[in-house]
Amino acid sequence: MNAIFLLEQALNGLQFGLMLFLLAAGLTLVFGVMDFINLAHGSLYMLGAYMMVTCFGVTGSFWLALPLALLATAAVAMLLEVLIVRRLYRRDHLAQVLATFGLILCLNEGVRMIWGPHQLSMEVPAALAGSLPVLPGLRYSAYRLAIIGLGVAVAVGLFWLVNRTRVGMHIRAGASNREMATALGVDIRLLFTLVFGLGAALCALAGAVLGPLLSISVGMGESIIILAFVVVVIGGIGSVRGALVGAILVGMVDTLGRAILPGALRLLMRPELADSMAAAAASISIYVLMAAVLVWRPAGLFPTRG
Amino acid sequence: MRSPSRWSPRPQAYPRPPPTGAAGRFGAAGRWPAAVLAACLAVALPAAQAQEKLRIGFLSTLTGPISGLAVDLQNGFQLGLKQAGGRLGGLETELIVADDQQNPDAGKQAFDKLVKKDRVHIVTGTLFTNVMNAIAPIAFREKVFFINANNGPAPFAGEQCNPFYFNVAWQGETPAEAMGKYASDKGLKNVYVVAPNFPAGPANVAGFKRYYKGGIAGETFVKLGQLDFSVELGQIRSAKPDAVYVYLFGGMAVNFIKQFHQAGLTKETQLIGGGFGFDDDTIRGVGDALVGSLNAWWWNRDFDNPQNRKFVADYLAEYKQPASLFAAQGYDAAMLIDAAVRAAGGKLGDKEALRKAFATAPFKSVRGDFKFGANQNPVMTYYLRQVVKDAQGNIVNKTIGPLLPNHADAYGSTCKMLS
């Protein structure tokens, strides 16, 4: 275990964290502005990945396919918002959980019906297929570096949107106090649809961009949705800044945990045992982190309300 | 100041309970028994079944990321069934398909239903050893034949061998053993090993080490279903091995090989492993990154025996895609059942005769030579294959040559079953 290894893992943690941010940002906005718990958010991530495969198949170009996939997923999401989600804003969280759980089942099965049960895959675009020397002795995948860059760009873009534009002002107003925002003349229905679509576009971006790295299969959203919720809770509901900080924290803890713990535990026990304990400990560490944050800051790191 | 309605359960948020005195419209005993009766009668009444039908339960992982492999297995099986005219062994055959959802819990329930409601005689199709472990005790107790068409766990080849268990595919560790022999013969000194952390993982690695006598550069057990290998690839890079032996399949294989290639490691070290991580499913997912890797397996599409040629041609015609090794396994299972039931004269009631028929009936496997050992696991030849680009530009496995002829698994001696 040397410095190069740790640095490589730190970069991986950053990359993972920024992808989580894309998911968590949409989730926290939807939760903050509309007070809506969307369990199906992970399914939109999956949909984004599948759309990307199809768009790539149609256009033949990664760079053309990406915006198309985002638009397609956002369109589907906004349709769902108008048909189903809209009726649930006034309902309690439990009803929202149930309905979005049903939505997960439908979306999973729908994707399987359209794209089939086999895994799909995508190639990394040729321009980014190699590796770059980040440091002497460390070559890092160019694609992953691009992902980090993309994540940072989206973070900056979102900050600008939320803090410096009129739409962003409405979003922040809606997040702090929905009734007051309505009273002041904000077109709430349109705003909600747009926010939902924006959240979906962010998810789709994560799905489309991670597609070449991970395999694309039905149900890929389920594993990641829980982590996204943890990030949202740690960061504070409704706060994009919180989502960023929370996501990077979670990404780092998870990746570095998985990198360091097996080695540490192997000093004490057999490899298979060490690896399984390490996997458990790394998985638990995220939840311990969340519990610790909640003890210290019960409303998350950057609460928007109150 | 926090508005109370947001953060605590709102008053009136949950439906008020119906007035408790009158207990609503439907009274204390409730409607549920009536509903259950209605549901049961609706599905249970067609209970009269002709006893001559052969009922086979196909329990596999039809949902989830591995479902593509289950589809291949089922396609192969159904091709065999179709070629037999829907009558395996001369009996009209009913195939009942069920989903284990890749978890032993759901698998056990689905199997319970296959045994108690559908009364299957034979069960096959299961992909995961943890599901097999959950259903095997029931199968053995209820005298249902378990024809394993996939990875065979070591206990079932050894101490827990049972007359009702047959493995028509392979015992888990044998391809690893073959690869280990290759590594030894080639004189490799420093091999890095990657396997998932479920019982078949360390077992497979043990099989590799049984025949590979060189040094191990490192050993990593990843989480089953893990998709991001950045940590492990970093470790491999620092270890600088001669070769990397992987026991991975499905999404894990696709991701690992993709990321391995992206990290530039394909140029630095040789990738080796068991065949199913290097087959069509993975090729489809990974493409060129796989070219040049070596694997050990007991079947390939290019095997030149009559039943394989027929199988490959018919599969292509029927399903419009080339037969994968999972399809070959499914097909062989169907052919075995056909031969066995025929040899037993269609008498499903005499379990001992049926068992003998399974063990000894001549059946022409697509892999060429096949016979069962005393522990009812296969004895066959393992070959070295390499992933190459053929003349048409397709990426396929090419058979290089035999590694372990007529090889039996390592557990036969611990099986106490009399043949």
Next chain:
Amino acid sequence: MSTTPLPATPAAPAAPRWPAALTAASALLALLFPLLMQAIDQPFYTGLATRILIFAIIVSSLNLILGYGGMVSFGHAAFLGSGAYTVGILSLEATKQIGLLPGTESAWIAWPAAALASGLLALAIGALSLRTRGIYFIMITLAFAQMLYYIFVSLKVYGGDDGLNLASRSHVGFGIDLGDDRHFYYVVLVLFAVTLFGMHRLVHSRFGRVIEGIRENEARMQAIGYATTRYKLVCFALAGALAGLGGALLANQNLFVSPNMMSWFQSGSLLMMLIVGGVGSLWGGPIGALVFLVLEEVLSGYTQRWQFVMGAALIGIVLFAPRGIVGAFGRRGS
């Protein structure tokens, strides 16, 4: 939307009572079900009915904290799982002598142990979680359940991810053989009846009134002088113990335990069953379990695409039958 109206008094029912004859017939059906199934040679459905009864018990325990107590827990499966594993581990120790714990296959020891273990676990988790409320309570209960899940996955000695097979069902004695599905059904039926009766008594007792009062308006109850957190904690622990008993029964039913029993998906399914049945009504749990499990059984028999239909049904129920099935039918008469 954020106004808090004074709680209205429940409307007096105008609906006619369900005819006593039908109530009696339903009870008779429940009593004779296994014999009926044996007569038509479909013993499989006795197992299904037992499963429904077991989940009725577990979902009722969730109802206690959610419907009556107003606490939305997304980690209830942890208690179901810990009860199941108690039985599983004790059985494994008894038959294979791993040596870490004393073992037993007796129901008289294992089942109360399961309830006790789960109750204590719920006490611990509740003590930490009840400091939070709202979405944070949901997330913290989820987090604890996930922690337990990962711990059991890593316990390879007790099966880990693959789970544990039980050699046989618990021993009861007195000539009752739980291995016979019919005997097991009756034992579970008795426990179910006792559970429902107990819940009815609890809900109508002073304790139950306090808990409901806390659900309606915690600040007011505190102002009156009740130590609300302590009441909620006791309620949480009781529900956990009951879920543990349900878990013990489930372990016997399946002869199998695995960490999946504690996954967030399982917690979510329990919530689904309760909401479908009707939160806060005595029969909400049993009806939800019945509908959910029968639907799953019937649908999966008809189509591979059953998850789509299930998802659509859930969405439909939320949109059009918001108070669950009990709520929907309870309204019609009044």
